[in-house]
Amino acid sequence: MSSQILINPEVLSQSYLPEKLLYRDKERVELINNLKNFISTFICGPCSSGKTTLVKHVIRNLNKKVIVAYVDCSLFQTTYSVLKEIIPKSELIFYRSNYELIKELMKHAREKRFIVCFDNFERLKDKDLIARLMSLNICVILVSDEEESLYLLNESVRSNIPSIMRLQPYTFEQSFDILKDRAEKALVKGSCSDAVIKKIAEKIKGNIALGINALKLAALKAESENKKEIEESDIQINSDGPIKLSQDEKVLLKILEEWKCLPASKLYNFYIQNVRYPKGERSFRNYMERLCSKGLVKAIGEKKGRIYEIVKGDLNFEGNC
Numbered sequence: 001m002s003s004q005i006l007i008n009p010e011v012l013s014q015s016y017l018p019e020k021l022l023y024r025d026k027e028r029v030e031l032i033n034n035l036k037n038f039i040s041t042f043i044c045g046p047c048s049s050g051k052t053t054l055v056k057h058v059i060r061n062l063n064k065k066v067i068v069a070y071v072d073c074s075l076f077q078t079t080y081s082v083l084k085e086i087i088p089k090s091e092l093i094f095y096r097s098n099y100e101l102i103k104e105l106m107k108h109a110r111e112k113r114f115i116v117c118f119d120n121f122e123r124l125k126d127k128d129l130i131a132r133l134m135s136l137n138i139c140v141i142l143v144s145d146e147e148e149s150l151y152l153l154n155e156s157v158r159s160n161i162p163s164i165m166r167l168q169p170y171t172f173e174q175s176f177d178i179l180k181d182r183a184e185k186a187l188v189k190g191s192c193s194d195a196v197i198k199k200i201a202e203k204i205k206g207n208i209a210l211g212i213n214a215l216k217l218a219a220l221k222a223e224s225e226n227k228k229e230i231e232e233s234d235i236q237i238n239s240d241g242p243i244k245l246s247q248d249e250k251v252l253l254k255i256l257e258e259w260k261c262l263p264a265s266k267l268y269n270f271y272i273q274n275v276r277y278p279k280g281e282r283s284f285r286n287y288m289e290r291l292c293s294k295g296l297v298k299a300i301g302e303k304k305g306r307i308y309e310i311v312k313g314d315l316n317f318e319g320n321c
Contacts, residue, residue: 003226004188005219011186012216014209014257021057022181023174024050027165031058031141034163035066035115038139044147045167048209051143054167055117066113073123074247075254075274082129086116102132109136117141122149125276131157169206176201179211187219191229203237210237249287251275253296261309264288 010016021028031054034041043051059068069086076082083101084090088108095101108114116133118124121142130140130153140161142150147166150158170178176197183192196218204211218234227234245253248271255270256262262270267288272278279287288308291297300307 003223003228005191005223005227005230006186006216007188008186009216011182012212012219017053017056017060018181020181021050021054022178023170024054024167027054027167028058030163030165031055035059035062035139035141038113038115039163040134040140040142040161041163041165042142042144042150042161043165043167044144044149046169046206047145048207049167049169050208051145051167052119055119055141055143059115059117062115066115067108068115068117070117070119072119072254074120074251075258077123077125077274077276079126079129081273082118082124105133105138106136109138114138115141117143119143122146122152127152134160170208171206172201175204175206175208175211178208179215182212183215186215187230191222192219193229196230196232196235199232199235200237203235245291246287248275248279248283249291252287252291256297256308256310261307264306264308267308 006012031041031043033039035058043055045051056070059070062068067088071082071085073082076085079098080095080101083098083105084095087101087104090101090104093104095104105114114136116138118130118140121127121130122144124130130142133140134157142161144150147164150161150164153161176194179197179201180194183197192215197215200211200214200218204214214235214237217236218230221234221236222230225234251274252267252271255267255274259267259270268281268284271284288297288299292299296310298309300309
């Protein structure tokens with residue numbers, strides 16, 4: 001029987017939201033104050049500097065008298081799909097047009113205070129939608145890796161987003177503490193030394209997602225070799241950064257993160273709905289072959305009956321059928 005090291009894999013998954021937000025207290029307090037005072041906010045910072053975690057942590061704890069919607073624009077890019085995400089219980093109703101959705105949104109905005117977070121907002125196809133929401137007295141949070149993304153909006157909209165929060169990369173010490181906290185929750189006690197965590201923290205240069213992925217892979221590698229603890233030789237990190245994926249591959253993984261497993265035909269249909277310029281089925285099959293070869297996705301069955309699922313040993317995702 002192989003030895004088990006990874007006992008709580010959810011803690012090392014992309015969807016995990018920690019109870020305590022380390023090293024972002026100042027930003028957390030600022031964002032809470034902004035939202036309490038209904039101040040629209042733009043948040044920027046390097047990849048994996050904690051922007052999404054910060055926002056989700058704050059909106060999770062907001063007063064229930066406020067309606068809060070979180071939209072990842074790398075998945076939901078069209079006006080229709082975004083409005084369906086925003087409006088409460090919209091999945092129960094068929095709306096024939098954006099106009100009907102806007103009317104429904106106006107009703108909710110009149111009844112309660114409304115906050116909408118657009119993560120990766122630069123991928124939103126119709127950025128005028130942000131101005132329309134603000135005209136309904138809806139507070140918006142915009143999140144992007146690049147500060148320059150703010151200039152994708154016209155001057156009128158920018159002038160109504162007075163607060164800009166710039167997150168700095170995590171330092172080596174901060175990265176070590178965050179990774180150690182995750183390791184203590186996810187791994188068997190004593191299976192991961194401080195030396196191993198320091199080695200990972202040194203290599204990731206503040207990219208926490210990369211560090212969490214590396215920790216997970218190292219634990220799985222040690223398990224597969226029937227070790228009782230992780231060794232430095234188990235650490236596998238691309239020094240140039242995380243595994244490079246095309247935007248189409250990222251969208252496919254995001255979809256599988258939500259659904260856990262899907263027949264190939266349904267996955268392809270969701271993909272078509274969520275990218276601006278969808279590729280053909282041959283390209284789709286090539287994307288999935290690459291994701292399978294990288295150990296991120298598992299293919300079950302053949303041809304038309306094939307099902308894709310997220311595998312335990314992937315870099316970012318969890319889940320079974």
